[in-house]
Amino acid sequence: MSKTQRGEMLLGVLFISPWLIGFIWFNLYPIVASIYYSFTSFHVIETPQWVGLNNFVTLAQDDLFWTSLFNTAYYIVGSVPLDLLAALFFAVLLNLRVPLRDLLRTCYYIPTVVPTVASAILWIMLFNTHGGIINETLGVFRIPEIPWLSSPNWAMPALILLSVWGIGSPVIIFLAGLQDVSTTLYEAAHLDGAGPLQTFWHVTVPMVSPVILFNGVLGIIGAAQVFVVPYIMTAGGPLNATLVYGIELFQNAFVYYKMGYASAMAWILFLVVFGLTVVSLQVSRRYVHYE
Amino acid sequence: MASRSSASRRLSRRALVTTLVVGSASVAIAACSSPAPAASTAAPPQPTAAKPAGSAATAAPTAAKPATAPTTAPAQQAAASSAGKVEVDFWNPANDKLGKKIIGELVDEYNKQSTKVSAKDTIVPDDSHYAKYVTAIASGQAPGGIMTYDYTPIVDWASQGFIVPLDSYQTSNGIKETDYFPIAWQMIDFHGHLWGFLQEFDFDILAWNKSLLQKAGVDAATPPKTTDDVDKLAAQLTQKDSTGGLKQIGFCPWITGSTLMWTAIWGGSFYDASSDKWTIATDNNVKALEWYQSYAKLLGGPDKVTSFTKLFTGDQTPFYSEQLAMEAMGEYIPITLPDLAPKLQYGVAYLPTAPGIPYGTGQTDGGNVFVLPKGAPHPDESMDFLSWMAGPKAVLQWNVEENNVPPVQAVAFDDNFIKQVPLMKTWIDMLKEGHMVPPATSPVTPYFSDQLNTARDEVTYGKQSPKNALTDLAKKVDAQIQQFHASHPNC
Numbered sequence: 043m044s045k046t047q048r049g050e051m052l053l054g055v056l057f058i059s060p061w062l063i064g065f066i067w068f069n070l071y072p073i074v075a076s077i078y079y080s081f082t083s084f085h086v087i088e089t090p091q092w093v094g095l096n097n098f099v100t101l102a103q104d105d106l107f108w109t110s111l112f113n114t115a116y117y118i119v120g121s122v123p124l125d126l127l128a129a130l131f132f133a134v135l136l137n138l139r140v141p142l143r144d145l146l147r148t149c150y151y152i153p154t155v156v157p158t159v160a161s162a163i164l165w166i167m168l169f170n171t172h173g174g175i176i177n178e179t180l181g182v183f184r185i186p187e188i189p190w191l192s193s194p195n196w197a198m199p200a201l202i203l204l205s206v207w208g209i210g211s212p213v214i215i216f217l218a219g220l221q222d223v224s225t226t227l228y229e230a231a232h233l234d235g236a237g238p239l240q241t242f243w244h245v246t247v248p249m250v251s252p253v254i255l256f257n258g259v260l261g262i263i264g265a266a267q268v269f270v271v272p273y274i275m276t277a278g279g280p281l282n283a284t285l286v287y288g289i290e291l292f293q294n295a296f297v298y299y300k301m302g303y304a305s306a307m308a309w310i311l312f313l314v315v316f317g318l319t320v321v322s323l324q325v326s327r328r329y330v331h332y333e
Numbered sequence: 334m335a336s337r338s339s340a341s342r343r344l345s346r347r348a349l350v351t352t353l354v355v356g357s358a359s360v361a362i363a364a365c366s367s368p369a370p371a372a373s374t375a376a377p378p379q380p381t382a383a384k385p386a387g388s389a390a391t392a393a394p395t396a397a398k399p400a401t402a403p404t405t406a407p408a409q410q411a412a413a414s415s416a417g418k419v420e421v422d423f424w425n426p427a428n429d430k431l432g433k434k435i436i437g438e439l440v441d442e443y444n445k446q447s448t449k450v451s452a453k454d455t456i457v458p459d460d461s462h463y464a465k466y467v468t469a470i471a472s473g474q475a476p477g478g479i480m481t482y483d484y485t486p487i488v489d490w491a492s493q494g495f496i497v498p499l500d501s502y503q504t505s506n507g508i509k510e511t512d513y514f515p516i517a518w519q520m521i522d523f524h525g526h527l528w529g530f531l532q533e534f535d536f537d538i539l540a541w542n543k544s545l546l547q548k549a550g551v552d553a554a555t556p557p558k559t560t561d562d563v564d565k566l567a568a569q570l571t572q573k574d575s576t577g578g579l580k581q582i583g584f585c586p587w588i589t590g591s592t593l594m595w596t597a598i599w600g601g602s603f604y605d606a607s608s609d610k611w612t613i614a615t616d617n618n619v620k621a622l623e624w625y626q627s628y629a630k631l632l633g634g635p636d637k638v639t640s641f642t643k644l645f646t647g648d649q650t651p652f653y654s655e656q657l658a659m660e661a662m663g664e665y666i667p668i669t670l671p672d673l674a675p676k677l678q679y680g681v682a683y684l685p686t687a688p689g690i691p692y693g694t695g696q697t698d699g700g701n702v703f704v705l706p707k708g709a710p711h712p713d714e715s716m717d718f719l720s721w722m723a724g725p726k727a728v729l730q731w732n733v734e735e736n737n738v739p740p741v742q743a744v745a746f747d748d749n750f751i752k753q754v755p756l757m758k759t760w761i762d763m764l765k766e767g768h769m770v771p772p773a774t775s776p777v778t779p780y781f782s783d784q785l786n787t788a789r790d791e792v793t794y795g796k797q798s799p800k801n802a803l804t805d806l807a808k809k810v811d812a813q814i815q816q817f818h819a820s821h822p823n824c
Contacts, residue, residue, distance in 0.1 A: 053351060083820040086471045087494050087707065091820065100816065105809075171640030172578055187576065192639030194794065280639065281790045296464050297779055299493050 076305040084302035097306035107307070109282050110290035111314075113198065114266055117286060118318075120202035122261040126254060129209040133216030134246065147217070154210030161207065162274035166191065169200050169275075194283035197276050201284060204271060212257045219253030220246070251330040259322050266315045287311055418451040419714040421477030423722075424466060426459035431669070435734050436480075439727050443718060450714045452477075459483075466706070470495050475708035477715040480532070480722070483699035484520040485778060491528045492776030492821065496704045498526035502716055514764065516697045516771045517740035519606055523774040530723030533737035534700030536769065537590050538759055539685060540662035542655055543678040545570060545581070556682035558692055560598065560624060563659065563685045568631060570658040577633050579641040582651065583658045585628055587635070588642060589650075590661030592789050596621040597696040597770040599687040603781070604773035611775065611814075613807040614800065620687065622792045622799030629793040648673050663698060667756040668736040681759045683766070693766030700740070701731075738764070776821075777813040784809050 043051070055062070080097060082090035101107045136147050153161065168175050169190040177187045190200040223246060231241045247254075269288030272278060278285035287307070295304035427436045433456065440454040455476065457465050463486050469475055479496075481487065490496045502508075508527070510518050517534045521527060543553035549569050557563045563584055570583030582588070586595045593603060601617035604610070612618075632638050642651060651657035653674035662681060670677065683693045703719040705712060721727060725744070732739045733753045738760060739745045751761055763769075773781065788802040797805070 049347075053347070056351065085493050085820065086467065166643065167646075170643050171636075172644060187578070189636040189640055192636035192643070279790065280635070281794055281796065282787060293783070296467075297783075299467070299489065 076308055079302050080305035080309050082302045084305070085299045086301055090302065093302070097303050098310070100303070101306060101310065106282070106285065106290055110285050110287045113283070113285055114268070114287040116198055117202060117205075117268060118262055118265040120199070121205035121265050122258060124202060125205055125209050125212065125261055126258055128206050129212035129257065130216055130250070130254070132209070133213045133220060134242070136213065137217060137220045147213075150213055151210035153207050158270045159274055162271050165204055165207070165271075166275055169204075191276055192280060194281040197280060197283045201268075201272055201275070204275075205265070212261070215257055216250065216253055219250040223249040248331045249333075251326075252332055255322065255326045255330050259319055262318050262322065263315055266311060266318075418447070418449060419711050420451050420453055421711060421715050421718050422453045422455055423478045423480070423718065424455050424457045424469075424476040425480035426457060426463075426482050427480070428456045428458050431735060435731055439722060439730065443721050443727075447717070447721075450717050452718045467495060470706045470708060473708055475706040475710075477709050477711060478719045478722075479704050479706050481702050481704070484531075484534075484702055484772065485699065485782070487521065487528055487702050487704060488523070488774045488776060488778050490704070491524065491526070492817070495707055496528060497707055497709075497712070498528060499530070499705060499716070500527055502720065503527045506720055512741050512743065514740060514742055514745070514769075516769045517700065519771040519774060520697065520700055521702060523606065524609075529702040529704040530719060531740040532701035532703065532723060532728055533732050533735070534740055535663050535665065535698040535737065536695050536760065536763075537594060537661035537663050537698055538681055538683055538695065538763060539659060540652070540666075540679050540681050541659045542652065542657070543680055545655060545658045553680070556680060557659070557685050558683075559685050560687045564627070566659065567628070571631060573633065577637065579632060579637050581656050581658070582632065582638070582641065584660075585632060585638055585657070586625055587628075587789065587793065588638065588657065588660065589652070591696070591698065592621075592625075592785055593770075593773070594661065594684070594696040594698065595624070598684050598690060598694055599624065600690045600694075602770050603785070604775060604778075606771055606774055609775065611781070611807065611810050613810060614803040618803055619799045622789065622802065624687075625789060626792055626795075626799065629795070635790065635793040652679075653677060664738055664757050664760040665736050683759070683763050691766070691768045693763050694768040694770070695763060696770040697772050701737075775814070776817050777810060780813045781806075781810050 079090060081092060081094055083093045083096070084090035132150055136143060136150065140146070171177060171187050171189045171192060174190070176190070180186075180188065188196055190196050227245050227249065228241060231245050236244065267288055268286050269292065272284045272286050273289055273292070276284040278289045291304050291307045291311070294300045294307065423440065425436055427433050436456075437454055440452050444451055459482055463481065466476075466479055466486075467490075487496070491498075508530075510522065513531070514534070517531055520534060521529045521531050539556060541553075541556060546553040546566070551566065551569065557566055567583030567585075570581065571579070572581040574580050586592075596603065596618055599617050599621040601615060601621050603613055603618065605612055629635055641656075645651055645654060650660075652660045652662075653670070655674075655677065661684070667681075670679075684695050686692050686694050703723050705715055705719065709715045728739055728741075729744065729750070731737065732744075733750070736754055736757050738757070739750070744750055745761055745764065751758060775781070784806055788797075788806045791797040791802045792799050
């Protein structure tokens with residue numbers, strides 16, 4: 043490396059040094075430390091004691107671990123496809139040349155910037171069995187009241203429906219992807235006599251499939267780590283119906299002070315999400331089209 | 334185009350960027366460095382305050398310095414002021430209006446009379462299981478003293494090593510177990526050590542809405558004394574709308590009051606402190622959950638009850654809004670109730686009890702505790718302050734103004750004290766009956782409490798019978814105890 047190149051590299055490192063210091067101290071060190079803690083019995087204030095795979099073996103025998111894993115899988119399977127469909131649908135609509143389009147785009151993005159806790163408290167009222175807007179609207183169509191957050195059968199569907207509230211970011215990303223679709227393709231489809239639905243299915247979807255993959259992977263990662271909304275709205279109930287992985291991990295770490303156990307849970311979650319990402323990428327080879 | 338000589342005199346882009354980056358990094362590192370210890374304000378020494386008139390002789394800790402002190406804190410610089418006072422950072426969760434006022438006054442009064450210590454009143458809300466307190470202790474930045482609004486963290490903190498035993502201070506401060514209510518003493522003295530000083534303790538009794546009973550044609554002056562009486566009234570006073578939704582609830586054991594308390598009135602108990610054994614799947618505990626099951630049937634299921642209770646937010650409760658006829662009420666409620674429900678006409682009496690169980694049976698709900706965190710910078714000075722805060726004058730002021738129960742029997746039963754807290758007479762009378770059940774002080778109590786709620790829900794939702802739910806709970810708690818002892822062999 044020449045002197046000039048070394049100088050430029052040093053300058054680049056200096057330039058990013060504030061971020062680098064923060065990343066190493068607040069991200070990398072805790073990540074590496076938690077790998078170690080996952081093989082120890084660590085109760086915060088005492089010296090960690092090495093226990094090998096004991097935490098992982100105990101987790102395999104813990105009913106609440108499997109309950110939380112199942113509930114999180116339920117949430118991922120329900121919310122990710124729903125959010126992708128909704129985001130793509132609204133992005134296609136917001137891509138049309140309609141009056142006040144910019145205002146509409148802003149309106150659909152605003153929920154993303156509302157603090158999550160405030161949203162959760164708001165949605166507790168909306169989901170209220172008596173007097174909540176959702177049940178009142180269903181009542182107009184003579185649909186009986188649904189005990190959304192107070193029923194073990196309906197609590198998780200309520201949270202899945204709520205996830206659509208935060209599709210602002212995927213909508214923006216889909217909009218960017220839709221801009222990249224060449225208009226000549228639409229013209230060609232139109233000339234071939236394709237209708238709107240055929241155009242959407244045979245032109246738009248294949249062309250934005252990389253964006254669908256991107257949003258899908260991000261959606262899985264986000265859904266697997268869901269915590270704030272179920273913690274505020276249902277605290278994992280009723281009857282552990284919304285006890286997601288994040289809440290169980292939080293309980294073990296900060297309520298029962300079993301940091302080693304919670305670290306093991308965190309790394310299992312990482313492996314699960316990593317595995318799902320690899321599967322998504324493998325599946326994408328067949329269904330995602332790159333130009 | 335600039336000449337070579339003028340270009341060499343100008344600051345190059347590379348040099349400018351280098352200067353900016355190095356400067357920013359320096360500022361960031363300087364900003365992240367520890368602040369210099371702050372000097373406390375110099376306060377002139379004040380004479381010691383005299384004991385208030387009417388306070389009974391008590392063995393509550395005085396401000397005397399202990400003969401020996403457990404020094405656990407690493408060596409740290411003293412925050413000495415020009416007057417030589419050591420600052421003790423006192424973390425407390427008193428962010429409510431009344432609590433904040435009282436603690437502020439007590440801290441000010443202590444600072445005026447202390448020549449060696451200056452206490453700093455730092456309000457740290459107790460949200461999320463006191464996580465901030467634990468984080469501070471774990472990171473080596475423990476405050477000088479901690480006050481909690483409930484006792485359950487104390488058990489956990491003691492077993493995990495977050496707080497320091499106060500055995501030596503017990504002797505030097507003349508604290509005697511016999512002066513305390515046994516149920517209060519067991520909150521702070523367990524597993525062979527004294528872990529804190531108790532400021533007050535809480536428990537619930539029965540409150541009923543006189544107007545609702547009168548409207549239903551029931552004698553509003555006579556309280557229900559047995560569970561059968563409560564069940565009959567509950568059936569009479571529960572009202573539903575055409576869809577089966579609840580408009581008014583007569584009584585529901587899981588809306589107010591703990592499962593532990595409502596089990597106690599059936600003669601049940603989940604934990605035996607004397608043997609440190611859990612007694613979960615006993616016949617009386619099963620009967621208590623069968624009683625819960627009967628209310629789930631009466632009210633149309635727990636989801637209907639949850640839908641009903643979710644209508645009330647903030648300080649408003651179904652009882653204050655006169656839509657719940659009977660509830661469990663803590664002794665600290667009557668003093669604030671006139672502000673929240675000025676038109677409410679209510680009566681209070683002992684909790685109802687199941688057949689064969691003495692009238693006046695109840696269970697402690699919690700209490701305010703002062704503890705010394707591990708790693709407190711100045712333990713002796715901290716204990717001087719905490720001893721004063723748990724001393725007769727400060728404890729009396731708190732309990733009179735907050736309408737709480739003092740932990741020392743002589744103070745609680747003193748006529749002068751009761752005259753100052755007339756609203757609390759029924760609670761004090763119930764203590765005299767002597768049928769209170771002590772709290773659980775096992776290290777796995779937080780886990781047990783969470784799983785007990787799940788077991789209760791399984792019963793009320795009809796997923797499990799009470800016997801099976803409690804048997805499963807017992808197995809889970811046993812597994813946790815084994816895990817705890819495996820990781821804490823010396824505990």
